[in-house]
Amino acid sequence: MVNYYPIDGYERTGIKRLKYLELVKSGEIKSASPLPAGAYKSYEEITLNLLSKKKDSLESILTIDENFQKEINGLFKGLDKSYSLAVLDISDVNQIRYAKRNETAGYQPGSVGKLAVLVALFDQLSKIYPDSFEKRIDLLRSKSVKSGVWGLTDSHTVPIFNVETNKLIKRQVVASDVFTLFEWADHMLSVSNNGAASIVWREALLMAAFGQAYPELTQEEADAYFNTTPRKDLTDLSNDIVNLPLRNLNISSDEWRLGSFFTSGANKYVGDKGGSIGSTLGLMKFLIQLEQGNVIDEASSLEMKRLMYMTDRRIRYAQSPSLKEAAVYFKSGSLYQCNKTSGEPCGKYMGNITNFMNSVAIIEHPDNCTYMVVLMTNVLRKNSATDHMMLASSIDKIIKK
Numbered sequence: 001m002v003n004y005y006p007i008d009g010y011e012r013t014g015i016k017r018l019k020y021l022e023l024v025k026s027g028e029i030k031s032a033s034p035l036p037a038g039a040y041k042s043y044e045e046i047t048l049n050l051l052s053k054k055k056d057s058l059e060s061i062l063t064i065d066e067n068f069q070k071e072i073n074g075l076f077k078g079l080d081k082s083y084s085l086a087v088l089d090i091s092d093v094n095q096i097r098y099a100k101r102n103e104t105a106g107y108q109p110g111s112v113g114k115l116a117v118l119v120a121l122f123d124q125l126s127k128i129y130p131d132s133f134e135k136r137i138d139l140l141r142s143k144s145v146k147s148g149v150w151g152l153t154d155s156h157t158v159p160i161f162n163v164e165t166n167k168l169i170k171r172q173v174v175a176s177d178v179f180t181l182f183e184w185a186d187h188m189l190s191v192s193n194n195g196a197a198s199i200v201w202r203e204a205l206l207m208a209a210f211g212q213a214y215p216e217l218t219q220e221e222a223d224a225y226f227n228t229t230p231r232k233d234l235t236d237l238s239n240d241i242v243n244l245p246l247r248n249l250n251i252s253s254d255e256w257r258l259g260s261f262f263t264s265g266a267n268k269y270v271g272d273k274g275g276s277i278g279s280t281l282g283l284m285k286f287l288i289q290l291e292q293g294n295v296i297d298e299a300s301s302l303e304m305k306r307l308m309y310m311t312d313r314r315i316r317y318a319q320s321p322s323l324k325e326a327a328v329y330f331k332s333g334s335l336y337q338c339n340k341t342s343g344e345p346c347g348k349y350m351g352n353i354t355n356f357m358n359s360v361a362i363i364e365h366p367d368n369c370t371y372m373v374v375l376m377t378n379v380l381r382k383n384s385a386t387d388h389m390m391l392a393s394s395i396d397k398i399i400k401k
Contacts, residue, residue, distance in 0.1 A: 255282030
């Protein structure tokens with residue numbers, strides 16, 4: 001399990017899992033897995049690192065530092081072209097260092113695409129309440145929606161904490177589940193639940209369709225909308241709301257796009273369109289503008305960064321022991337395909353047709369060493385999690401030097 005969001009965020013967000021983490025931190029509840037040192041940042045301590053460069057262009061920031069590039073190149077000697085990387089050292093914002101490798105190569109983004117759904121959600125909130133960020137937060141906290149078929153067919157469990165009995169259970173989403181928008185967004189990022197991602201995307205779609213009427217929208221009205229609107233119209237609108245905000249960030253459709261929902265339950269109403277693709281350049285452009293406060297607006301950028309904050313067991317890139325003391329804002333994604341008749345080894349995260357594994361991370365060490373990394377790989381017949389972890393340690397060492 002991977003959890004995000006500062007652990008003191010329960011009062012503001014109503015995300016019950018955060019209450020559980022607060023009780024673990026205070027010692028009232030014993031947990032088998034203690035939090036890493038870097039997971040204890042408070043809600044107020046999370047800030048945006050590039051506000052002073054808010055007006056700087058992507059081109060000026062994404063300028064290769066030759067010495068840095070040489071050191072990063074050294075990490076990939078003997079490795080094939082299936083490794084793509086973009087890394088930006090922002091420890092000193094007046095001397096930003098950038099290095100890259102195969103940065104425009106396209107990969108199936110897998111769960112990293114959920115960040116595009118997060119952007120769509122905050123984009124639509126800004127349209128409903130253009131003049132009040134607090135009203136947007138209040139809607140996330142107070143609006144409860146039901147899973148229905150959209151949330152089904154995902155093996156990832158979600159944590160469900162009962163604040164009365166202090167009992168935590170983990171189980172798959174069922175059709176009758178009701179959570180707030182904030183909790184669905186947290187499930188989408190924290191445990192990378194596919195059902196939650198489809199539900200958040202569905203609600204962003206309803207926000208786009210109903211506008212100012214969305215906050216009062218009933219289950220019956222939502223159901224009627226999906227049952228009576230032509231499938232093509234729903235497909236086109238759902239595609240626009242996740243992709244147009246990325247275009248507004250000067251991220252091209254070849255650099256990052258999302259073409260299909262994350263669960264087959266959603267396909268009852270919406271189709272796939274355009275395919276999904278990600279590149280390290282596209283995702284790096286997103287991270288830079290998030291830190292500049294330019295994704296939707298400053299308050300939205302900060303709230304999205306908080307939702308990416310990691311407050312539990314770290315996986316893949318984020319599992320590197322070098323990052324234990326660091327605050328890590330992270331999303332990982334994988335997608336693999338097997339041909340079991342080929343006689344080649346194949347298994348979970350070890351596809352022999354495709355084997356995508358992607359990591360997006362903002363790293364903040366206590367000594368102000370701060371940087372951003374996007375790593376995408378497609379190494380066949382091998383679980384790349386260890387490679388990602390080892391590269392994380394090596395990159396960290398170069399930047400700290």
